[in-house]
Amino acid sequence: MNLDSELETWRREWQSEAAIAPDLRRQVERQSRWLRMGIAADILVTIVIGGGVLGLAVRSPQPDMLLLAAATWSFIAAAWAFRLTITRGLWSPAAIDTAAFIDLSIRRCRAQLKAMVFGAGLFLCEIVFCMGWIYRHSAQRGPLPAWLFGSISHWVIGLFSAVFFVFLARYRRKKRAELAWLIGLRG
Amino acid sequence: MGTDAAKVDIKLLATLDRASLEQEFDRLLAADGPALGRLAANFTNTPSDRDDLLQEIAMAVWQALRTFRGECSPRTFLFRIAHNRAIAYLSRSRARSSEAFGDVEVHDPAPDPESGLAREQTTERLHSAIHRLPLVYRQVIMLALEDMDYTEIGEVLGISESNVGARLSRARQLLRESLEKRK
Numbered sequence: 575m576n577l578d579s580e581l582e583t584w585r586r587e588w589q590s591e592a593a594i595a596p597d598l599r600r601q602v603e604r605q606s607r608w609l610r611m612g613i614a615a616d617i618l619v620t621i622v623i624g625g626g627v628l629g630l631a632v633r634s635p636q637p638d639m640l641l642l643a644a645a646t647w648s649f650i651a652a653a654w655a656f657r658l659t660i661t662r663g664l665w666s667p668a669a670i671d672t673a674a675f676i677d678l679s680i681r682r683c684r685a686q687l688k689a690m691v692f693g694a695g696l697f698l699c700e701i702v703f704c705m706g707w708i709y710r711h712s713a714q715r716g717p718l719p720a721w722l723f724g725s726i727s728h729w730v731i732g733l734f735s736a737v738f739f740v741f742l743a744r745y746r747r748k749k750r751a752e753l754a755w756l757i758g759l760r761g
Numbered sequence: 762m763g764t765d766a767a768k769v770d771i772k773l774l775a776t777l778d779r780a781s782l783e784q785e786f787d788r789l790l791a792a793d794g795p796a797l798g799r800l801a802a803n804f805t806n807t808p809s810d811r812d813d814l815l816q817e818i819a820m821a822v823w824q825a826l827r828t829f830r831g832e833c834s835p836r837t838f839l840f841r842i843a844h845n846r847a848i849a850y851l852s853r854s855r856a857r858s859s860e861a862f863g864d865v866e867v868h869d870p871a872p873d874p875e876s877g878l879a880r881e882q883t884t885e886r887l888h889s890a891i892h893r894l895p896l897v898y899r900q901v902i903m904l905a906l907e908d909m910d911y912t913e914i915g916e917v918l919g920i921s922e923s924n925v926g927a928r929l930s931r932a933r934q935l936l937r938e939s940l941e942k943r944k
Contacts, residue, residue: 581905581906584887584936585906585908586906587887588799588884588887588888588891588903588907589796589906589907590884601807603808
């Protein structure tokens with residue numbers, strides 16, 4: 575390569591880097607922070623909840639406690655397997671340009687939409703299992719409907735679940751709008 | 762490219778009212794916005810620092826605009842201010858973080874998750890290699906890559922054309938070696 579063509583090549587490469595919109599870059603960085611925080615939260619849940627039930631099962635190795643520990647660890651394993659699958663390829667854009675940043679944002683948005691569906695399903699399974707487990711060990715176990723609606727704490731759990739699902743629905747709507755906007759940006 | 766910037770009627774700048782001056786300011790920055798973005802990115806390590814530096818450059822250009830008498834092209838004027846602000850920014854960064862610069866190599870910024878894969882890209886490699894050049898060579902090669910000739914580079918940096926030639930030649934040699942090493 576002669577000197578002038580070398581400089582010309584560098585010039586093309588240098589000028590080809592389109593400036594990434596600061597807002598888009600900030601959004602991607604914010605998403606990365608949330609991804610890292612999500613991993614940290616999962617680690618915390620694994621240690622606190624997983625470790626807690628494991629400790630209980632070791633201290634009193636009754637079949638019911640072992641069942642609780644096994645179910646809890648199944649939920650944790652399912653959550654980890656999903657997280658590791660869904661976050662694959664979501665950490666870096668393929669290049670430092672606007673198109674790659676938009677593409678990464680789209681993939682992250684789609685992953686979040688899938689995660690919401692998975693999260694709702696997992697939450698439902700956990701609630702059903704936990705309520706079933708508590709019902710089985712309840713001292714005043716009567717007919718299921720009476721037991722279910724006869725306690726303040728069950729109403730609190732029901733209210734919390736309703737708020738959780740409303741939040742998910744609203745967040746899903748917001749994410750779908752964001753996805754449509756990003757796809758529009760990509761053209 | 763900065764050719765649009767030449768359309769600024771330089772003789773009139775000092776006599777313009779504020780609104781018109783703002784228009785000329787916007788036109789000047791818009792014409793060389795991408796080049797200023799590249800310059801700022803190469804003098805900083807994070808997007809927020811880059812935005813800060815761009816903001817400082819814009820403010821400095823605005824303050825100096827009324828005093829511009831057309832001794833050089835608007836583009837040269839713009840880049841001179843940009844480089845001066847960038848060096849002032851580096852000096853402050855050094856004071857804050859003891860980061861070495863000047864004739865000593867500037868450290869390679871730590872790879873963040875966003876740039877991990879992209880470091881393999883040719884363009885990113887070039888930007889990285891330029892970022893690691895000693896300051897005197899970095900300045901001259903960046904201006905050359907923005908299509909400036911020796912005279913313009915000399916005016917921006919306040920050095921003679923022969924000095925520009927010598928620095929550019931050395932800068933190209935260092936850049937070539939750096940790119941070869943990272944292939």
